[in-house]
Amino acid sequence: MGYIILGIVVLAFVIIVSNITVVQQSKAYVIERLGAFQSVWGVGLHFKVPFIDRVARRVSMKEQVLDYPPQPVITKDNVTMQIDTVVYFQITDPKLYCYGVEQPMMAMETLTATTLRNIIGDLELDQTLTSRDVINTKMRSILDEATDPWGIKVNRVELKNILPPQDIQNSMEKQMKAERDRRQAILQAEGQKKSAILIAEGEKESAILRADAEKQAAILKAEAEKEAAILKADGEAQAIRTVQQALADSLGMLNEKAPSEQVIKLKSIEAMEKVADGKATKIIIPSQMQSLVGLANGLVEGVKEQ
Numbered sequence: 001m002g003y004i005i006l007g008i009v010v011l012a013f014v015i016i017v018s019n020i021t022v023v024q025q026s027k028a029y030v031i032e033r034l035g036a037f038q039s040v041w042g043v044g045l046h047f048k049v050p051f052i053d054r055v056a057r058r059v060s061m062k063e064q065v066l067d068y069p070p071q072p073v074i075t076k077d078n079v080t081m082q083i084d085t086v087v088y089f090q091i092t093d094p095k096l097y098c099y100g101v102e103q104p105m106m107a108m109e110t111l112t113a114t115t116l117r118n119i120i121g122d123l124e125l126d127q128t129l130t131s132r133d134v135i136n137t138k139m140r141s142i143l144d145e146a147t148d149p150w151g152i153k154v155n156r157v158e159l160k161n162i163l164p165p166q167d168i169q170n171s172m173e174k175q176m177k178a179e180r181d182r183r184q185a186i187l188q189a190e191g192q193k194k195s196a197i198l199i200a201e202g203e204k205e206s207a208i209l210r211a212d213a214e215k216q217a218a219i220l221k222a223e224a225e226k227e228a229a230i231l232k233a234d235g236e237a238q239a240i241r242t243v244q245q246a247l248a249d250s251l252g253m254l255n256e257k258a259p260s261e262q263v264i265k266l267k268s269i270e271a272m273e274k275v276a277d278g279k280a281t282k283i284i285i286p287s288q289m290q291s292l293v294g295l296a297n298g299l300v301e302g303v304k305e306q
Contacts, residue, residue, distance in 0.1 A: 015050050016050075018050075019047060019048040019049070019050050019053075020045065020046075020047055020048075021041070021045075021046045021047070021048055021055070022044070022045055022046075023041050023042060023043050023044060023046060024043065025043055026060065026061045026062050027043070027058060027059070027060060027061065028040055028041065028042060028058075028059045028061055028091075028094040029041040029046075029055050029057075029058055029059070029094075030055070030056040030057045030058075030059065030094050030095060030098045031048070031053055031054070031055060031056065032053070032054055032056040033049070033052055033053050034052060037056075037095060037098075037099065038053060040094050040095055056098060057094070057097075057098045059091055059094040059097055059098070060091065061090070061091060061094075062090070063088060063089070063090045063155060064088070064089055064090065064091075065086065065087070065088055066086070066087045066089070066105065066108065066109065066112075067084070067086050067160070068084060068085050068086070068087070068109055068112060068113070069084060070082035070083060070084040070161065070163065071083055071084065071085070071113045071116060071117070073116060073117050073120040073121070074117075074120070074121060075120055075121070075123060075124055075125050075128055076121060076122060076123055076124045077124045077125055079125045079164060079165070079168060080165065081120070081125075081128070081162060081163060081164050081165070082161075082162075082163040083116060083120070083159055083161065083162050083163070084159075084160045084161050085112055085116060085139075085157065085158070085159060085160065086157070086158045086160050087108065087112055087143065087154060087156075087157050088154070088155045088156040088157070088158075089108070089147070089152050089153060089154045089155060090152070090153050090155060091151055091152055091153075092151055092152070092153045093151030094151065095151065096149060096150055096151030097150060097151035097152060098151075100149050100150040100151055101149075101150045104150055104152065107150070108143070108147065108152070111143060111146055111147070112139070112143060112157075115139055115142050115143060115146075116135075116139065119135055119138050119139060120135070123135075125164065125168070128162065129162060129164075132159050132162075135159060136156070136157050136158055136159060139157040140154055140155075140156060140157040143157060
C-alpha cells in the first residue's frame, strides 16, 4: 500500500513539474483550454493545468525575413520578367496569427506574388527598371494592410532582382553602349571647343600686350627725344648767354653812354636767347648770326689789345 502511495506522489510530482513552462525572451505561447483559446503567455514562468490546457502554438516575436523565389510577371508592354522579392515582417498579435489564417507563411507568399503582378502589370519595362522605390512602397502598404487581420506587420518589401528576357538585356546593353558613345563624343567636342576658346583668348591677350608694349616704347622714345631736344636747346641758350655776357662786359668798357650798332645787334642776340629758352624743339638761326658772331669775336680781340 505504501508503494502505491509513493508512486502516486511521484507521478503527481512529475505531472506538476512537466506542466511548468518557462517562456523565453521574444517568444509567445498561445494556450488553449479544452480546445478553446485561453490566453497568450509572455516572457516568464507559467503553470499549465494538466490534461486541460495545451500550448497551441509557439510564436516568435522577432522580425523575420521571407526570401521568395523569382516570380514571372508581365509588364504593361507585354514583357515577361523574373522578379524575386524579400519581405521583412513581424508578428504583433499571436492570437490573430494563430487563428486568423491557415498557414500564414504560404498565404503571405501567395499574396506577395499576386500583389507584385498587379503592380508590375500597370508599369512599362522602363518604369519597372527605374521605379524600385515606388514598387517597394506600394507593395509594403498593400501587404501591411492585408496582413493586419493575421496579426502580422510588414515592415519592408524589397525587389531583390529584376531579370528581363535575354534579348531585352542585349538590347539594353547596346542602348547603354550607344549612350556612352554619345556622351563621349559630346565631352570630346566640348573639350575641343574650350581648347579653341582658350587658344583664341591667349592670342588676343598676347596681341593686346604686344600692342601695349609697342605703345609704351613709342611714348618713352618720344619723351626721350623731347628731353634731348630740351637739353640741347638749354645748352645752346647757355652758350648764347655766356657770349652775351662777354660782349656786354666788353661794350661796357668801350662805351657806357650811347648805344651803338654793336649794342643793338647784341640785343638781337638776347632775343635769340629767349627764343631758345622756349619749348620748341627746332630753332631757326638767321643768316646775320654769322656776322654777329664775327662782330663779337672782333670786339673781344679789340678789348684784349687795349
